[in-house]
Ligand SMILES: *[C@@H]1O[C@H](CO)[C@@H](O)[C@H](O)[C@H]1NC(C)=O
Ligand SMILES: *[C@@H]1O[C@H](CO)[C@@H](O)[C@H](O)[C@H]1NC(C)=O
């Protein structure tokens with residue numbers, strides 16, 4: 060789910076200074092002639108001011124920040140690949156700091172896949188260190204290896220500020236070897252986006268341009284640079300000015316090496332399950348319970364302390380406890396607050412958990428009994444709600460969930476819930492206990508149920524993974540990534556694995572000859588990536604993989620062409636914001652290092668209090684069903700939280716996020732890049748009937764809450780209709796952080812119409828078997844043919860429970876392959 064967006068608090072990591080950036084330009088623009096060089100720049104400035112909260116999309120920066128750009132006079136007619144830049148950075152504590160720029164394009168200045176420039180005073184005279192960085196995901200950027208270079212033309216440093224003038228060549232060409240090359244066109248776009256961020260803390264080793272550094276703490280945001288305004292007749296003269304400082308280029312860094320364990324030879328498995336998340340964990344449990352030898356492979360490290368996880372607050376307050384942040388409900392939005400390193404996937408441009416438990420380790424644990432319509436409307440025969448009843452019952456007997464997770468039974472921090480539900484009640488919306496009446500989802504509202512148990516996260520890692528681990532026919536490999544499935548025609552024989560960390564496995568792991576099977580549960584991005592690398596997918600994607608892997612990829616004659624990656628869907632999100640004097644913000648990000656003493660003690664000793672609940676004060680959750688102009692009934696889920704967003708500060712504000720669920724007709728596409736990272740290349744949002752229905756939902760909510768005394772609508776502002784408000788919220792890749800819910804689905808769609816035949820559209824059949832194969836299955840969010848009503852974790856677990864029955868019941872193909880039944884053991 061999307062609890063805290065980049066707005067609400069925070070950009071991840073050390074280093075990951077831009078998650079994604081909103082197309083919201085809060086800068087003051089002007090023109091400035093730098094006195095020492097005489098160069099004139101189009102400037103974008105943040106005023107000197109105090110940063111509040113995480114400083115996301117800040118309108119100020121402590122000490123101020125200015126970025127200037129000069130472009131050749133022909134930039135509007137001939138693409139320029141270079142510019143002259145100006146950075147006036149601040150070091151307000153007098154102890155150094157860094158400033159950064161993300162070179163965006165006309166659509167986006169998101170951190171992934173764009174060239175970042177960091178600069179800081181080295182502490183020696185007027186020296187400034189510059190560093191090109193790059194990342195294909197929400198991860199600490201590494202050295203950029205593309206062709207950009209930077210020549211310093213002027214630098215000056217004093218105790219509170221510094222100035223750098225530089226020429227940046229090839230800085231509008233994005234050609235790190237790991238990415239599919241693209242150029243920012245200054246002639247096609249009248250404006251380009253640039254991101255910025257600043258920190259008042261110096262990098263670890265300021266004299267080293269490749270030093271590590273902490274995440275920004277002094278604001279971040281985005282500028283729109285008007286190409287016309289930045290064009291300067293004297294550009295060519297300025298560009299030949301003599302260098303005054305070092306010339307920086309992208310440099311290669313050593314790739315990490317791990318101490319791996321070789322895959323045991325002479326061992327094979329009946330089932331190899333790829334990915335230990337909401338799909339893979341229940342699958343492994345059910346298959347091992349049936350007596351099969353099962354290997355579950357997870358590329359991440361352990362998360363929950365129970366499984367050996369160790370990721371805790373750096374200052375040690377949680378040390379010695381049998382807990383990590385993944386276990387504590389109140390720390391659940393840590394991944395959005397500086398906690399991506401070693402947790403978030405490094406190979407997708409969206410936020411995802413690549414760690415034991417997958418999404419169920421890093422999300423807010425919302426746990427919904429499936430709305431029957433989610434099966435009945437979206438899924439084919441065999442997957443209707445009546446078919447799913449038994450699996451649902453099993454899932455909810457193991458993980459019942461709770462809407463009052465604190466062990467003392469008290470619900471804490473209910474101001475927001477109380478304010479909003481007063482209005483809903485007087486508008487005749489109905490209060491429900493959601494999991495008692497999963498079908499009652501029209502003008503109803505509820506306290507949010509979570510998978511939590513015993514005051515901890517719980518969920519699949521505390522249930523299914525426990526029972527499967529007790530069996531000696533079950534094996535779990537952490538720190539290990541599956542590179543590809545080796546197959547002969549449509550029959551998988553083995554998998555190639557590589558370590559992602561120490562203790563990971565390397566080599567080729569065998570399936571039981573003849574009868575072995577693979578279940579891919581690597582998530583809506585991980586699953587298509589593995590299929591592409593195994594020669595299963597559309598030709599254009601397989602060609603990208605072939606371009607990178609060459610002849611190590613399966614021969615083209617064995618490619619299986621299915622529309623993998625198409626059909627991408629997600630809850631389309633629109634944030635609205637209200638304020639009310641009764642509502643007050645709880646500082647969840649501060650609970651990482653300095654939790655309230657009382658709350659900390661109550662949690663540690665009794666598993667009670669606010670930290671036993673999900674951050675940030677989630678609730679109420681509200682639903683409405685609305686028929687769109689095209690006659691399709693669409694499901695809306697409103698998720699309230701006590702947190703500002705979209706430029707409205709924390710304090711007494713609440714963000715009410717509106718998710719468009721079942722009935723959504725928009726679909727997008729996930730593709731693979733040269734560096735084998737996954738990218739959302741077509742947004743799964745924006746169908747006009749989807750938008751029109753969302754507009755109605757906003758109008759209805761404004762109307763429903765109108766009786767609440769003293770409520771203020773910040774967004775949409777009073778008097779602005781839902782439709783007019785939607786026109787102001789960008790529907791672009793740049794703004795994907797505000798439009799996504801991270802409930803990605805649909806990239807290996809289930810259906811009876813095999814895409815291998817005629818106009819068929821489906822990737823897997825109703826046994827979850829990939830068409831054209833006899834032993835490759837998919838069981839995760841990828842198979843969902845359409846968006847669901849609620850947050851999807853429990854539906855994915857339920858789908859996996861159901862799939863395990865079908866797969867176990869499926870006869871083995873009568874082929875010439877192999878023959879002996881049952882696997883040998885390690
Ligand atoms: C920024 O504002 C603070 C507080 O008003 C002031 O002390 C400081 O000198 C200002 N810095 C700059 C660079 O103007
Ligand atoms: C910088 O890049 C430009 C454009 O590719 C190239 O012509 C120039 O030689 C490079 N300079 C250095 C010092 O690498």
Ligand SMILES: *[C@@H]1O[C@H](CO)[C@@H](O)[C@H](O)[C@H]1NC(C)=O
Pocket residue numbers: 147217218219220221222
């Ligand atoms: C430090 O440099 C900044 C930027 O050039 C300038 O505005 C400021 O006046 C300087 N401060 C001092 C004390 O010289």
Ligand SMILES: *[C@@H]1O[C@H](CO)[C@@H](O)[C@H](O)[C@H]1NC(C)=O
Pocket residue numbers: 140232240241242
């Ligand atoms: C980007 O620009 C360079 C230099 O003009 C050109 O060689 C290259 O083909 C361009 N790449 C793309 C993807 O347009």
Ligand SMILES: *[C@@H]1O[C@H](CO)[C@@H](O)[C@H](O)[C@H]1NC(C)=O
Pocket residue numbers: 364365381
């Ligand atoms: C850690 O917590 C888990 C879950 O409550 C429990 O099963 C396990 O025994 C605990 N381990 C230790 C060493 O206390």
Ligand SMILES: *[C@@H]1O[C@H](CO)[C@@H](O)[C@H](O)[C@H]1NC(C)=O
Pocket residue numbers: 485486487
């Ligand atoms: C709510 O229901 C009551 C009783 O049926 C009715 O009198 C009232 O008008 C309704 N209020 C709204 C806002 O629809």
Ligand SMILES: *[C@@H]1O[C@H](CO)[C@@H](O)[C@H](O)[C@H]1NC(C)=O
Pocket residue numbers: 360361537538560561562563
């Ligand atoms: C996985 O890697 C982490 C980080 O290096 C290490 O601490 C952990 O022990 C490894 N886990 C296994 C099971 O090897």
Ligand SMILES: *[C@@H]1O[C@H](CO)[C@@H](O)[C@H](O)[C@H]1NC(C)=O
Pocket residue numbers: 614615616
């Ligand atoms: C790949 O398949 C082609 C036929 O499409 C064949 O000519 C070629 O020999 C095969 N290459 C290998 C390495 O098997």
Ligand SMILES: *[C@@H]1O[C@H](CO)[C@@H](O)[C@H](O)[C@H]1NC(C)=O
Pocket residue numbers: 655656657658
């Ligand atoms: C901690 O929370 C308690 C209970 O909400 C409150 O009374 C107390 O003032 C808080 N303490 C601090 C130091 O903020």
Ligand SMILES: *[C@@H]1O[C@H](CO)[C@@H](O)[C@H](O)[C@H]1NC(C)=O
Pocket residue numbers: 501502684685686692
């Ligand atoms: C949802 O409830 C409202 C109010 O009762 C009703 O007007 C509307 O038709 C319902 N929506 C659907 C799709 O049934």
Ligand SMILES: *[C@@H]1O[C@H](CO)[C@@H](O)[C@H](O)[C@H]1NC(C)=O
Pocket residue numbers: 768769
């Ligand atoms: C609304 O606010 C006013 C003053 O701001 C206050 O006097 C009044 O009691 C509030 N009303 C309610 C119902 O909270």
Ligand SMILES: *[C@@H]1O[C@H](CO)[C@@H](O)[C@H](O)[C@H]1NC(C)=O
Pocket residue numbers: 817818
């Ligand atoms: C495929 O779609 C086209 C256009 O909708 C239609 O004319 C054709 O009959 C379809 N073919 C099959 C095999 O369904």
